[in-house]
Amino acid sequence: MRTYFIPLLLLTILCTCGPAQIAAQTSNSDEDRPLTYFLPELNYDPAITTPKEFLGWQVGDWHVSHDLQQAYMRLLASESDRMTLEEIGKTYEDRPLLNLIVTSPENSSRLEEMREMHEKWNMKNGGMKSGDLSKVPAVLYQGFSIHGNEPSGGNAALMVAYYLAAAPYSELAKLLDNNIILFDPCYNPDGFNRFASWVNSHKNKVMTSDGNDREYNEAYPRGRTNHYWFDLNRDWLPVQHPESRARIKQFHEWQPNVLTDHHEMGKDATFFFMPGEPTRIHPMTPKVNQELTAKIGEYHAEALDEIGSLYYSGEGYDDFYYGKGSTYPDINGCVGILFEQASSRGHLQETENGLMDFAFTVRNQVATALSTHKAFANLRDELLTYQREFNHNGVSTGGYVVDSDGDPGRARELMNLIERHDVNIKQQGAGTQVQYWVEETPFTTAVFEPILKFEDSLFYDVSTFVLPYAFNLPAKRATKIPGGNWTDYKANYPVPMPPVVADYAYLIPPDDYYSPKAIYYLLAAGVNVKVSDKAFAMNGKTFAPGTAMVPVANNQTVGPQELTNLILDITQMWNIDVAGVDTGSPEQGLMLGSRSAYQTLRKPEIALIIEGGANSLEVADTWHLLDQRFGMPVTKLPQDRVGRADLSRYNTIIMVDGNYSDLGSSGTKAIQEWMGSGNVLITLKNAGRWAAGNGLSNLKTRSRKDADAGDTARRPYSRASRDRGGKVLGGSIYEAEGDLTHPLMFGMKRTEIPMFKRGNTMFEMPKNLYASPLVYRANSLLSGYSPRGFEDQLTNSAAIVVSGSRGGRTISFADNPNFRAFWYGSNRLFMNAIMFGNTISRAAVE
Numbered sequence: 001m002r003t004y005f006i007p008l009l010l011l012t013i014l015c016t017c018g019p020a021q022i023a024a025q026t027s028n029s030d031e032d033r034p035l036t037y038f039l040p041e042l043n044y045d046p047a048i049t050t051p052k053e054f055l056g057w058q059v060g061d062w063h064v065s066h067d068l069q070q071a072y073m074r075l076l077a078s079e080s081d082r083m084t085l086e087e088i089g090k091t092y093e094d095r096p097l098l099n100l101i102v103t104s105p106e107n108s109s110r111l112e113e114m115r116e117m118h119e120k121w122n123m124k125n126g127g128m129k130s131g132d133l134s135k136v137p138a139v140l141y142q143g144f145s146i147h148g149n150e151p152s153g154g155n156a157a158l159m160v161a162y163y164l165a166a167a168p169y170s171e172l173a174k175l176l177d178n179n180i181i182l183f184d185p186c187y188n189p190d191g192f193n194r195f196a197s198w199v200n201s202h203k204n205k206v207m208t209s210d211g212n213d214r215e216y217n218e219a220y221p222r223g224r225t226n227h228y229w230f231d232l233n234r235d236w237l238p239v240q241h242p243e244s245r246a247r248i249k250q251f252h253e254w255q256p257n258v259l260t261d262h263h264e265m266g267k268d269a270t271f272f273f274m275p276g277e278p279t280r281i282h283p284m285t286p287k288v289n290q291e292l293t294a295k296i297g298e299y300h301a302e303a304l305d306e307i308g309s310l311y312y313s314g315e316g317y318d319d320f321y322y323g324k325g326s327t328y329p330d331i332n333g334c335v336g337i338l339f340e341q342a343s344s345r346g347h348l349q350e351t352e353n354g355l356m357d358f359a360f361t362v363r364n365q366v367a368t369a370l371s372t373h374k375a376f377a378n379l380r381d382e383l384l385t386y387q388r389e390f391n392h393n394g395v396s397t398g399g400y401v402v403d404s405d406g407d408p409g410r411a412r413e414l415m416n417l418i419e420r421h422d423v424n425i426k427q428q429g430a431g432t433q434v435q436y437w438v439e440e441t442p443f444t445t446a447v448f449e450p451i452l453k454f455e456d457s458l459f460y461d462v463s464t465f466v467l468p469y470a471f472n473l474p475a476k477r478a479t480k481i482p483g484g485n486w487t488d489y490k491a492n493y494p495v496p497m498p499p500v501v502a503d504y505a506y507l508i509p510p511d512d513y514y515s516p517k518a519i520y521y522l523l524a525a526g527v528n529v530k531v532s533d534k535a536f537a538m539n540g541k542t543f544a545p546g547t548a549m550v551p552v553a554n555n556q557t558v559g560p561q562e563l564t565n566l567i568l569d570i571t572q573m574w575n576i577d578v579a580g581v582d583t584g585s586p587e588q589g590l591m592l593g594s595r596s597a598y599q600t601l602r603k604p605e606i607a608l609i610i611e612g613g614a615n616s617l618e619v620a621d622t623w624h625l626l627d628q629r630f631g632m633p634v635t636k637l638p639q640d641r642v643g644r645a646d647l648s649r650y651n652t653i654i655m656v657d658g659n660y661s662d663l664g665s666s667g668t669k670a671i672q673e674w675m676g677s678g679n680v681l682i683t684l685k686n687a688g689r690w691a692a693g694n695g696l697s698n699l700k701t702r703s704r705k706d707a708d709a710g711d712t713a714r715r716p717y718s719r720a721s722r723d724r725g726g727k728v729l730g731g732s733i734y735e736a737e738g739d740l741t742h743p744l745m746f747g748m749k750r751t752e753i754p755m756f757k758r759g760n761t762m763f764e765m766p767k768n769l770y771a772s773p774l775v776y777r778a779n780s781l782l783s784g785y786s787p788r789g790f791e792d793q794l795t796n797s798a799a800i801v802v803s804g805s806r807g808g809r810t811i812s813f814a815d816n817p818n819f820r821a822f823w824y825g826s827n828r829l830f831m832n833a834i835m836f837g838n839t840i841s842r843a844a845v846e
Contacts, residue, residue, distance in 0.1 A: 033058050033359055038159045038366045040167075048079050048166035051158040060359025063200055063347075064155050066095055066186060066193040072158055073098050073185055080165035081105040082176065089246025092227035095189035097246045102164050102181040104173075107137075114180060115254060121384065122255055122333065122391040130388075135178075138380040141256035141334075142369060143184040143247075146233045146263070146325055148191020149223035151199075152341050152358070153262030156365035157185035163370065174377040181373075182254055187261075187325070188225075188232050188243060195223025199346045207348045209355055211267075215346040221616035228628070229620035230821065233261070237323030237447065237465060238822035239420045240624075251332075252422035257383040258296070258335045260372050261325035262365050264343035268352045270310035271364050272317060272340035273300045274326060279456040280318030284446045285330045288386055290319075292335050295382075296375040300339075303371035309364050310353065321461040322446055331443050333390035335383065339368050390442070398440040399481060400448050403474045405749050406432045408575060409513035410824050414471040415489055417822065418444070425489035426481070431577060432511055436489065437481050448475060450733075450783035457785060462731030462758070464784030469733050469754035472825025497571040502552060502580025505592055506567050507538070509577060510546030510747035513824060516831040517630045518570040518578075519548050523603035525566055526557035530598040531836060533743060536589025538581050546746025546836075548601070549592055599839045602678065606632060606834065607650040612639035613659025618684060621818035622654055625827060632834075642667035647674040652834055657685035657759075657816060668694050677807035680837035682830070685761045688801075688812035697803035697810040698846045702762035705793055731758045732784025734776060734791075736799045742773035742844070743836040744800060744811070744829050754782055755799055755826055756819045760790070763798040763814045770844035774799035774829070800829070804845035809837050 035050060038059065044050075052058045054072050064072075077085035082102055089097040107114060114137045120126030121136045128136070145154035161183060164172065175181075186192050195218065202215035211217075221229045226241060235244040251259070265272065275293045297313050304311045317338055319327045326338030342351065344358045376383070404411035408431070415425055415436055423444055426437040438444055447467045454463065468475035500506070508518055522529050530549045535542060550567070552560055570576050584592035592598065606626065610619050619636070626632040637645060643666025647653070653671065663671070675681060675696060683691050692699040706727070738745045738753050753774065766772050778795045803810040811833045817826035 033060060037359070038156075038363050039163050040370075042167055042171060044166040045168075048162065049075055050166075051162055058359075059155055059158055060357070060362050062203070063151050063196040063358070064158060065196045065200075066189040069154060069158065069185055069192075070096055070098055070189075073100055073161060076100070076161055076165045081108060082172075083165060084108055084111065088250050089242055091190045091243055092241075093190045095193070097189065097243060098185060099250060100161060100164075100181075100183040100185070102176065102183055103137075103179065104169075104176045107176070107178075107180070111180070118255060122388055124392045124395050130385075133381055133384060136384055138179045138376065138384050139182065139254050139256040140179065140372070140376045141182040141184065141251065141254070141259040142372065143187050143260060143325065144262045144365075145192050146187035146261065147224045147231070148188050148193070148226075149195040149218060149345070150264035150343060151192060151195055152264055152343070152361035152365045153339070154186045154192050155358075156262065156362045156369060157183075159362070159366045160369045161185065175373050179377070179380060180254070182250065182256060184247070187247065190227045191223045191225050191232075198223060203347055209348045209350045211349060213346075216349065220611045221619070225616070225620065228624040229616050230624065231617060233263075233325055234321075234323050234461065234820055236325055236328035237321075238820055239417060240821040245420060248420055251329075255332075255387070256329070256334050257380070257387055258337065258372070258376055259325065259329040260337045260339065260369070262339045262369070263341070264361070265340040267343055267345060267349045267356065269340070269342040270312060270353065271304060271342065271368075272338070273297055273311065273313050273368060274317070274319070274337045275314055276317035276319055276338070276460075277315055277456070277458075280320050280458060280460070282320045282322065282327070282330070282446065283451075284442055285319060286390065289330050289335055292379065292382060292386060293337065295379060296335065296337060296372070299371040299375035300368045303367045304364065307363070307367055309367070318458075318460045320459055320463070321465065322443075323465060324461065331446050333387040333394075335386075337372065339365065341365055394442045396440040397480045398478060400438045400440065400444060400468075400475050400477055401482060402436040402438060402468060404429075404432065404434040404436070405473050406511045407513055407747070407749070408432055408434060410471055410828070411436065411473060412575075413513065413824055414467060414473060417467070419489065426486040427489050428484045428486050430495075435484075437486055440477070448477070452781070452783065454785050457726035457787075459730045459785065462784070464731065464733055466733060466783045469782060470756070470823050470825060472748075472750075472754055495575060497575055497577050499568050499571060500578050500580040501564055503582045504552055504584055505581050506550040506552070506563075507543055507579040507581060508548040508550070508570070509579070510544055510548070511749070512574070512576050512747070513828060514574040514576060515546075515548070515747060516835045518574060518576050519601065519835060520604065520630060520632055521570065522550060522566060523601060527563065527566065528555045528557075529601045531601055531746075531839065532597050533599070533741075533839070534589060534597045536586040536597075538586045539579070540587075541579065543579075544747075545741060546743070546832075549598060551592070601835065602651060602838065604632060604652050604834050605650045606634045606652045606654065607637045607647070608634050608654045608656075609642065609660070609663075610636045610638055612662030614639065615656055615658040618656035618658070618816050618818075621816060621821060622656060624821055625818050625830070630831065639663045639667060643670050645670070647671070650674075651678055651838070652680045652682065654682045655684070655687035655690065657687060660687065660690045672696065675805045675808040675810075678838050679808040680833065681808065681810045682833050682837070683810065683812045684816050685759065685814065688761075688763070688814070691803075691810050691812065696805050697801070697812055698766065699801050699803055699810075699812050700764040702764050702793070702797055704760040704762070705789065727787045729758065729760055729787055729790060730785070731756065732786055733757070733782040734780040734794065735782050736774045736776050736780070739773045743840055744773045744802075744832045746832050746836060747828055753825065753829075755815050755817070756823050757815050758819070761814050762794060763801050763812065765796060765798050766801050766803075766846035768844065768846045770841075771802045771846040772798040772800065773802070802840055802845055804842065809840055809845065811837050
């Protein structure tokens with residue numbers, strides 16, 4: 001106890017001092033922070049290198065960069081016989097994703113045996129009995145700093161890892177003798193390193209606690225996110241990024257009993273640990289899960305009491321969206337624990353609780369990481385029993401039949417996503433006619449079934465996440481697998497299409513999700529590509545509007561053999577069923593040389609407006625989609641450069657949701673003058689208001705009406721915050737009706753298209769009857785929470801409006817069709833806007 005009171009007293013003194021006094025008492029020296037400021041006073045193994053010995057400074061003096069953090073983890077693994085280092089993947093920036101597997105020295109030589117025993121314990125037919133409980137290893141997954149600018153967790157990881165390596169084994173025997181810790185020191189290396197570089201670069205020798213200092217105000221897009229600016233703590237369910245895919249794979253291989261997730265929150269808060277709001281728990285989460293969470297919380301309270309830190313629990317955060325690190329475990333028989341530490345956002349901050357330095361934030365994270373060890377060791381039998389019962393009770397003969405809807409690319413991506421969550425999948429059929437059988441588990445039930453009833457109207461994140469809607473694929477539940485020739489999904493993927501050679505033309509059908517990628521690939525190679533807006537039939541097959549036609553003889557830049565090789569690439573790399581024809585005369589429809597049916601496509605040259613008030617998370621969705629998924633180069637153009645950039649090099653400009661005041665008059669004028677024949681401006685959500693306000697579209701927005709307007713009944717003061725939050729549309733799914741003859745609908749099979757709506761942006765129907773290819777009709781809510789009266793107000797509003805200016809096209813989406821990189825069903829509409837937007841007839845423009 002004594003070792004804790006000295007630093008606590010020092011912190012109390014610091015918190016009573018003004019900025020001038022604190023500057024005199026705070027420096028880069030760690031003389032006031034010995035090892036025991038962070039850790040219990042024990043006889044640590046002198047053969048294990050301390051963080052200070054390795055870094056040359058004490059944890060908390062600077063923000064550790066990822067390269068130093070991972071080098072220290074490698075060093076500990078080489079020095080300790082309790083640790084095995086495993087590299088589970090790499091980030092976009094090729095930084096290693098590391099796990100330390102920590103257990104007793106005796107267990108380290110039989111890790112696979114222990115993993116298999118743990119796995120069999122959870123299998124209904126695994127051969128393990130309840131009496132085997134004492135033999136079964138429990139597994140703890142400890143992870144830190146999934147948000148790069150929430151660094152106290154990743155810095156605390158150095159101290160916690162040192163403790164596990166160097167503390168006397170007598171202190172760790174109960175924890176490690178028959179258990180395993182998966183220690184993940186940094187969930188998000190790219191963002192973590194970006195933030196460390198920022199705050200270290202701007203730290204003063206005589207530190208300032210003034211929040212206006214540059215140290216505490218990161219440049220756009222800030223360090224929270226990964227390389228593509230995605231919030232990785234929303235990607236546990238979509239698993240669209242390498243960090244998530246590596247982590248989820250490790251999660252399912254080891255099936256942890258507890259997973260911890262160390263975060264930060266606003267500087268004026270204290271320290272939060274789970275459980276969260278009791279009324280904001282997903283209904284699929286068992287009650288016993290929350291009971292165990294509360295039991296574990298008692299250990300955190302005890303640890304924070306001991307060092308005198310303020311804390312709270314049971315409010316503010318929720319356990320609803322299964323795409324977060326603290327909630328994803330809950331639908332997999334594991335207990336997820338969220339920690340939130342008030343953030344210094346740098347090295348020293350003024351807060352309403354006094355001055356707070358970085359080392360103090362690290363200390364609280366260390367304390368609760370160690371209290372997690374204690375709780376885990378003491379509750380291991382309860383945790384193992386709960387997990388076993390969860391898995392055994394989740395076994396079912398039922399499942400979901402998913403139809404590929406004629407789009408093998410989109411269906412394949414959904415199956416890949418589901419398979420990453422360790423779900424068994426079977427398939428039957430071939431080509432564009434494939435069905436999939438997805439086994440029924442608690443997880444698949446949670447992500448396949450719509451939800452419309454809620455105990456609470458407030459959500460920390462989205463209120464629904466139905467995967468078949470996200471991919472716009474038909475799915476239905478069945479009590480058992482239907483008859484048919486079903487085979488394992490893995491055994492049939494990928495299946496490249498057969499090579500094709502044509503004398504006259506190649507036809508690329510619009511059905512496959514990756515058809516735009518194939519078209520761009522050809523355009524980038526200099527190939528002449530045309531698109532048909534009318535259906536036709538050749539060789540007994542009907543080709544839908546949106547079919548791309550590649551003539552053989554009319555391509556002077558590439559010869560017939562080179563064109564054949566390019567087509568072969570398309571069929572082999574993306575499994576697209578390209579047809580070859582030897583005549584320009586179809587059996588039905590207009591001839592392939594018709595100017596009224598076919599328009600020549602131009603290669604998209606894309607600028608994406610960023611910075612200023614442009615929503616960085618929605619910029620991320622677009623950047624990642626184009627760069628990673630469709631292989632299209634995109635220029636990220638800062639708002640303050642638009643006015644002096646040569647915009648003539650672009651034929652497509654994209655503006656996501658946000659504020660564009662930083663364009664200024666010069667940037668606004670530049671875009672107005674750029675708009676002309678062949679050019680396409682694509683706006684999402686409130687960017688459409690900017691376009692309309694500056695003469696680039698004739699869009700009219702529909703104002704949200706407060707359903708409570710005019711109410712005279714008095715309300716309790718205690719309900720004010722909750723009532724206000726209940727009016728927020730945090731994320732729900734509504735059905736829109738599409739015009740399948742419109743170029744933006746190329747490749748779509750059904751008029752019903754689920755759209756993810758977040759926020760209250762609504763567009764009025766345009767006067768031009770052809771300018772709204774996607775419309776919200778009555779009773780459109782498919783899943784999620786809809787504020788009272790909103791669904792009625794949404795009725796007969798336009799989800800997309802096509803306007804024109806100076807011969808160009810402005811295509812405005814009321815929603816973000818690329819939400820979190822996994823809303824495949826609607827981002828096909830976005831890709832159509834890029835590829836075919838300039839072909840939209842003037843007669844169909846508002």
